[in-house]
Amino acid sequence: MTMKDSYTYLEGFGNHFTTEALEDALPKGQNTPQKCPYNLYAEQLSGTAFTAPRTHNQRSWLYRIRPSVVHTPYEPYATNELLVSKFDDDSQLITPNQMRWSPFDIPSKNEKVDFVQGMKTLAGAGSPACRSGLAVHVYTANTDMKQTAFYNSDGDFLLVPQQGVLDITTEFGKMKVAPNEIAVIQRGIRFTVNLPDGPSRGYILEVFGAHFELPDLGVIGSNGLANPRDFLTPVASYQEESNVDWTIITKFNGKLFKVNQRHTPFDVVAWHGNYAPYKYDLAKFCVINSVSYDHLDPSIFTVLTAKSDTPGVAIADFVIFPPRWCVQENTFRPPYFHRNCMSEFMGLILGDYDGKKEGFLPGGGSLHNVMTPHGPDANVFQAASEATLKPDYMGQNNQAFMFESSFMLSLTHWGHKTCGKVQEDYYKVWAQLESKFTGKKDTLNGNKKK
Numbered sequence: 001m002t003m004k005d006s007y008t009y010l011e012g013f014g015n016h017f018t019t020e021a022l023e024d025a026l027p028k029g030q031n032t033p034q035k036c037p038y039n040l041y042a043e044q045l046s047g048t049a050f051t052a053p054r055t056h057n058q059r060s061w062l063y064r065i066r067p068s069v070v071h072t073p074y075e076p077y078a079t080n081e082l083l084v085s086k087f088d089d090d091s092q093l094i095t096p097n098q099m100r101w102s103p104f105d106i107p108s109k110n111e112k113v114d115f116v117q118g119m120k121t122l123a124g125a126g127s128p129a130c131r132s133g134l135a136v137h138v139y140t141a142n143t144d145m146k147q148t149a150f151y152n153s154d155g156d157f158l159l160v161p162q163q164g165v166l167d168i169t170t171e172f173g174k175m176k177v178a179p180n181e182i183a184v185i186q187r188g189i190r191f192t193v194n195l196p197d198g199p200s201r202g203y204i205l206e207v208f209g210a211h212f213e214l215p216d217l218g219v220i221g222s223n224g225l226a227n228p229r230d231f232l233t234p235v236a237s238y239q240e241e242s243n244v245d246w247t248i249i250t251k252f253n254g255k256l257f258k259v260n261q262r263h264t265p266f267d268v269v270a271w272h273g274n275y276a277p278y279k280y281d282l283a284k285f286c287v288i289n290s291v292s293y294d295h296l297d298p299s300i301f302t303v304l305t306a307k308s309d310t311p312g313v314a315i316a317d318f319v320i321f322p323p324r325w326c327v328q329e330n331t332f333r334p335p336y337f338h339r340n341c342m343s344e345f346m347g348l349i350l351g352d353y354d355g356k357k358e359g360f361l362p363g364g365g366s367l368h369n370v371m372t373p374h375g376p377d378a379n380v381f382q383a384a385s386e387a388t389l390k391p392d393y394m395g396q397n398n399q400a401f402m403f404e405s406s407f408m409l410s411l412t413h414w415g416h417k418t419c420g421k422v423q424e425d426y427y428k429v430w431a432q433l434e435s436k437f438t439g440k441k442d443t444l445n446g447n448k449k450k
Helices: 378-386 413-418 426-430
Strands: 009-011 017-020 041-046 059-064 099-101 119-127 132-141 148-152 156-163 166-170 173-177 181-185 191-194 200-207 232-234 242-252 255-263 268-273 278-281 302-307 314-321 324-326 343-350 365-368 392-394 399-405
Touching: 099 413, 119 365, 119 413, 132 314, 132 399, 156 343, 166 181, 173 181, 173 232, 200 314, 200 399
Parallel strands: 148 242
Antiparallel strands: 009 232, 017 268, 041 059, 059 268, 099 365, 119 132, 132 200, 148 191, 156 181, 156 200, 166 173, 166 191, 181 278, 232 278, 242 255, 302 314, 314 399, 324 392, 343 365, 343 399
16 A cells, blocks of 8 residues: 655664754753753653663653653543453463454444554453563554543554554654554553544554564575664654643553543653654565475564564564565465464455465454464365466565464454354365375385285
8 A cells, every 4th residue: 555654754673763853852961951951851761671681671761841640540441341451361262263253343434433442352362460471452443532642551562554544643753554564552652543544444463571573584694574774763743732631541451541631642842762663564575485496484474573581482473475476396385284383363454365265354364373273275275286387476465464472372252252253164164175195095004015
């Protein structure tokens, strides 16, 4: 999708940025002078512990018109029972069945549903209280967040719009995020979402205990996959509003709370640091693929990863299946049949997916949990097994993605039943995979009879 974006950004991933909306608003040579320029307040936002290694330490200094502490006491917000964050008890459902969902409904014109109200949880693992685990959500919305901001105390959000542009105002500045782009908004950052071109639908990957980073490239070298220079962080942009009612909502250990204040939360005139939201255009991904034989593992399509304490094992990977040339010889080119020690949630942004030509639709999804068999359906297998192999540009105008996790994922009651979108007959896509064995059947104990 081509989108005109009038906002200004800083380029790079994980950089220490400096940006000011007013000249000389950033203090020189120190973070907390006795008096800040323009009589601003200095406020630090920490994304890691103070003593985290410097290579992983994340924090930013914000210079704002009023500190964020100026608000009424927290109180419970209207309950969203469909937004779930705790999966370490028996309140959720466990099933190894292959799951597939039809596209999730966008609210009707008679309903007014904003981004926060439209978040619903499909699956997850762990709990934010112990900073261990993740959640998979979808969102469907048709109205702006008016005089309302949200921040997540539980973890980082990776947003994947499927329909409709998200116009996101954050404390750090503004971003427009269209389908085939993603955005990451980390723990604690306040933001509001407007819908400039109407109703919107998409997916959210939330990680409780880590931040997203670029995957290691190993023997690929120093270039390829998602290049750091293509990530965009907003420049400082502020509003000056007084005596205006704002509601600030937070998700805190799975529950929603709110505070009220009489000024905008988006009054940061300048900031510096390396803890800031960003966006990325998936069309800029530099694809790696086999140029000789075999279908390689999908890890070569990893955009971002949230690492666990075990090297090479992710709490969550964000993987895409972008348009690419396929030239492998003597090879079954679609995804292979697979049993995985990881859980795989897949969604579709645009077009169709080469492993599932029917039933897997934009705005829907599928889940193949740990060690649950999965693979191409019968029709895809038959066609690919007999196809004439020649260079083929696969996936024109398509974009599928995967949230892959080392955790076993539990389903919410909404995701399992009450959403009304589960394709109960999904298992039948493999039912026609019959034996094509051409060898002899007269074997005994694994040896041919003589």
